[in-house]
Amino acid sequence: MSGKNALWVPGTDHASIATEAKVVNKLKEDGINKDDLSRDEFLKHAWEWTDKHGGIILNQLQKLGASCDWDRTCFTMDEVRSRGVIKSFIDLYDQGYIYRGIRMINWDTKAQTAVSDEEVIYKEVQSKLYYLRYKIEGTEDEYVTIATTRPETILGDTAVCVNPNDERFRHLKGKRVLVPLINRSIPIIEDEYVDMEFGTGCLKITPAHDINDYEIGMRHNLKSYDILNDDGTMSEAAQIYIGEDRFDVRKKIVVDLEKAGNLVKIEDYTNKVGFSERTDDIIEPKLSTQWFLKMKGLSKPALDAVMNDEVVFHPKKFKNVYRHWMENVKDWCISRQLWWGHRIPVYYLEDGSFVVAETAEQALEKAKEKTGNANLTMNDLRQDEDVLDTWASSWLWPITVFDGFEDNEDINYYYPTNDLVTGHDIIFFWVARMIIAGYHFKGKYPFKNVYFTGMVRDKLRRKMSKSLGNSPEPLKLIKKYGADGVRVGMLLCSPAGGDLLFDDSLPEQGRNFANKIWNAFRLVKGWEVSSDIEQPESAKQAIMWFEQKLNQTIALIDDHFSKYRISDALMTVYTTFWQEFSSWYLEAVKPAYQQPLDAETYKATVEFFDKLLRLLHPFMPFITEEIWQLLDERKEGESIMVSDMPVASKTNNEVVEQFEMIKEVVGNVRTIRKEKNLPMKEQLSLSVLSANGDYSSTFDAVMEKLANLKEINKVSGKVEGALSFMVKTNEYFVPMDGLVDVEAEIKRLEDELKYQQGFLKSVTAKLSNERFVNNAPEAVVAKERQKQADAEAKIKTLQASIENLKK
């Protein structure tokens, strides 16, 4: 509508862990065990599942009227995107950013895969702190006591650690203790990591199952026993309870420890435990061989770009969150022990060495080259069984949607893109990594702006979740309130980066607005138009005003859009349509019952309506198109979608301000009607007393119509037996034929006088403050002087009126 080549590429990712888990479950229901399937057979099921469910979100977007280029719909696992992922892997490997190594990773025992740090959700849980005593080797009954929340892990202990500054344990230096139940002899070591205040001040060290213990183990050259199998049962290394589940063992071992005399006490304890984002399994820190991406150097340009606003965050407050993460970024574990995903393009030889290549054929070539053995065959190569983290494909999105690892017109034209719209919950998962990838692979940011939408929550501020069942079903909402209603309702109260507490009243408000637009259309379309009648003065004036009001609105909307204040832009057009257009303008031009409307006014009204529809179209695509087509003759194929967005011309502010006064006068007259029980139908007279004789009658005709006046008299003195009110410095009188309650009127005027006097006092105080007059900008001072003059005039008028009434 603004003449830009606007492209919104729709697409979905393959959500590897979540999808694989769903497919495994579904297979289980069908009596099929994943392990009994070949990789290819399993993938067939996964594709079937994806075909069935992957389109749901796109369908919802379509129903919502999202203006995407649907022909370009992408999927992270489709051919083009996959090619890009593999290429990027090879590129990063060749440049030394990707490495394979044994590291402490987060292990999901349900999905039986590693997950990244970002996929671990820490939750507070009520647990127990177990105090256990370890016998000191070579003594009869000397012990040290440690505290742990995970007693089963003692089977993997390889040391007990105390703080070297801890006087209490001086005597233990160089001694050894025995691990309860299995009587393994382990050393007592010293490390400043130990918090002397916590527990007993003695810490058991299990390098294989805790990240901190792992680091201490590295520092002290400790052995490490991995006592857990991948499925969370105890391994042979545990020596006892082999094959039993970790949580069953926790219960059992406490009983056994008590029997053996090693249990000192149990305390209630609240601690944070990591859960898998996808399976909700309790994450096990585990030593494992995985693929990693070095992040530090790679992320530097991306950090700088956001900090210096080369990439602009809306709202800005997320810059800090971003910086904090980027400055502490750790290497990214990108391998997953799954089948659903991009298989890692690494091919191993018999001897464990490997080559990295796009295809098996290329791998074979590389392998021959590497080994100097020309007789190698495919059978000598074994591709890595693992796949890549889903985000390792999503992070390339701004590039791969344009097939950007190949040179082509699209990527050159569209990259870098303008705006990313997303939720702040994936600022690390996605946003940060896309920026990193953009700079690395394209040498330039992937998008200029990041707009963080509001996050929809329920009324209790809880996130929408399937398990809570608190998420409204989009298609149902659309059915009930209309797509436009849902869009408007949600967007009206959804500032960037804030929370949006969902309630049915939201889409309801949107629906009501759509209804209002429709009714306004019915009114306009229902008028009988006659070119024989003359245009009433009131209509002429209303048109003159609304033209300027609309100009002002357009300028304001433009300003909001330029600042990414989407809700404000919508609210502006919302109130303009409802308040200004429907309640003021249409009422002002509306002909009397069953009377025709003059052609000129009709034409202007349709033009205004047309412009308003176009301003509304980005927010309400369906109703605006429908009405736009019916509002006027349209050519074949014409659509509001590609009509011109109205452009603001210079606003005559004086006209707008004058009309605001008219509104105030009309409002005052209506109040008088209500207070005095004067029916709307009864015509009233209005007299105006202008303090300095500069009363403008520009909008008198409109005023007469809207307040239902039979006349407006300019007077030069107070009107007796009338109710009065002031707007700016003008005084207005509505004659009452003796209906005036003098006492009440005096009281009202005195209240007003009191207020004005207080006001004048504050303004005068300000103006008599030399420092204010000297320091404040001239415009501010001038304004204050104007206020002072107005207040003085008003006070004079009020005093005179009161005197008059008291006579």
Added chain:
RNA sequence: GGGCGAUUAGCUCAGUUGGUUCAGAGCACUUGGUUUACACCCAAGGGGUCGGGGGUUCGACUCCCUCAUCGCCCA
């Protein structure tokens, strides 16, 4: 434990570089309304010491400090 952010009307939130007696919007509420576009409506209204305290300034919802409460992120 570390960091970030919030606290404005009954509710959800604006308040755009400190400057109208400025405290605003929507919803909700009250009152009145069968004016044939709309009761999913119209009109009029009530309602907030801008979390507490202190400071800077001629001037603070806005800047600084502090306390309280809440939320989020990270360990």
